[in-house]
Amino acid sequence: MASIALKTFVGLRHSSPENNTTITLSNPHRRRTTQFRISASKSSPRVTGRNLRVAVIGGGPAGGCAAETLAKGGIETFLIERKMDNCKPCGGAIPLCMVGEFDLPLDIIDRRVTKMKMISPSNVAVDIGRTLKPHEYIGMVRREVLDAYLRDRAATAGATVINGLFLKMDLPQSKTAPYVLHYTDYNSKTGGSGEKKTLEVDAIIGADGANSRVAKGINAGDYEYAIAFQERIKIPDDKMKYYEDLAEMYVGDDVSPDFYGWVFPKCDHVAVGTGTVTHKGDIKKLQVATRLRARDKIQGGKIIRVEAHPIPEHPRPRRVLDRVALVGDAAGYVTKCSGEGIYFAAKSGRMCAEAIVEGSENGKRTVDESDLRVYLEKWDKTYWPTYKVLDILQKVFYRSNPAREAFVEMCADEYVQKMTFDSYLYKRVVPGNPLDDLKLAFNTIGSLVRANALTREMDKLNL
């Protein structure tokens, strides 16, 4: 029992939402390594005769928001996207704060999810969402609609949107020489396969997703990634009514050994899927198990599409090199535990663009690595607590079946629901009432201990 106590002891220190401890742990590290950062932008040479040219590779949420902010800042922006109507396989959930922060029109949101059901390995079902206020919801969007809207807004702001496939880039030989991008332009009238073109720019934002070519170009290194596999299923109307504003999360070894299975409602069908990092080869088996767990609720459904995509698990070792920066999935900004990436992609695109606009004084000066590191530092400082807390939650609660049972049990608690939704919807990790935190910590340990005790009895049954 003590070895489990050890695991839960670690969990105790980190599972309570008050992260004053975690913040102080990480700060000393960074103070040491960033002391020598030089602000060189003010001494950068002026750009003569033209504005700074920046290329954004990839036209998803990250690229679209970056291009818009750059264009608004007076920078000559080129947005290169290979497939304008790309229907991306994605959960499609955006937090409430994204609507406000990015001025999204409300008709982009297909559905407002206000209830969630968590289902444990032994099918204990817990409803969460009681604590949501009437105006709070999780927005479900279609990626093709959202991405197109953000790109169009960037174009309206003055960015040049190019329909093309980025091939490679030539690194510059000096601090002021431009980057040369090689890409295949699909816009030209020369026929199906497109025309090879080059483009000279002063800086590049790599927003081209999990298999980023820009990342390869700067040797950014690799990350571990999860495979998310999803089937879109059209279910009968009466079954669809149940999912009108409700999303489900299934946890269990059968569904995923290190992630969760889900049923998310889309515009007129549901997406049933699962994901894993460690057992990618078994993904089909895990998907079958997910469908089985949801069987009664999706009965009579027809699969209309099968899709899969990689999800980064952590940032790449190198996110900035000279005048190239990575944002979004290309940088690896997907949270653990929930696997959320859209908001962070858009926000990082915006933050990086803002750093470039500021460092170049609205396009009048050249930028260099230190300006891009301003973005990195701001990003890490703002969102590190969120990422760390979610990482700890994943490590503690997705470990094993008893941990998942405890997780679902804890989700029934109202305080937990309130903290979870507050941090998800507004992207703030707010330290709550210390007394409630203590009670929560107590209850968490209790749940974990009980679930693990039951599991050890279960193992005895096997013998």
Added chain:
Amino acid sequence: MSMAIFSPKLPSFTPHSHSKTHLGLRPSYLPLRHLEKLQPPLVLSSDSASGVAPAAPEETSAVESLGSNGSATPPPVAVESVNGFQDARWVGGTWDLKQFEKDGNTNWDAVIDAEVKRRKWMEDSPQSSNNDEPVVFDTSIIPWWAWMKRFHLPEAELLNGRAAMVGFFMAYFVDSLTGVGLVDQMGNFFCKTLLFVAVAGVLLVRKNEDFETIKKLVDETTFYDKQWQAAWQDETSEKK
């Protein structure tokens, strides 16, 4: 690629391990085993054959051989109702505590045993979660002292017993070597430190594997931080 994959409800085969006989006389489980024998001919449909029941391969072959013998064809009604966990004491998605009474008090040990079996059953053959019969059981309805009595106390007894035996002989040994008696040993700072280390060690390290577990845990807690700071490590090495 569209295909209709959902045929009318098929119950999943319940791989009931026969090693349960050692549990002795538990009348509630006989009906379950009895029902299981009626089920053999009904097997998961082909498209999900690979996935769902982990022990599927050998189970289905055993099933097919039984089926071909022309053994009892189960009435459809009985089959439908076995979908999901069935037990006389499992009512409305939770354990009916009234059925666990012994001498007027609830027999919590039996509740724990029942839940253990249910979870084992669910793990071996995952079931579809159903809205009409939601599972609402919460382990916190079992009072804390029942958990203590069942799980903590036996282990505590074991550890304390070991500690007492080792402690007695260590005290005797130190006394014989140095002539310092038990009371004086306790007064010495060095001895107190050793005692503290011994107690902490016993609590944290149970088996040899625990050393590795602790080391791995320490690595685990700092791994994510290292991955995030990689972009800054880069700068350190470059600037040097």
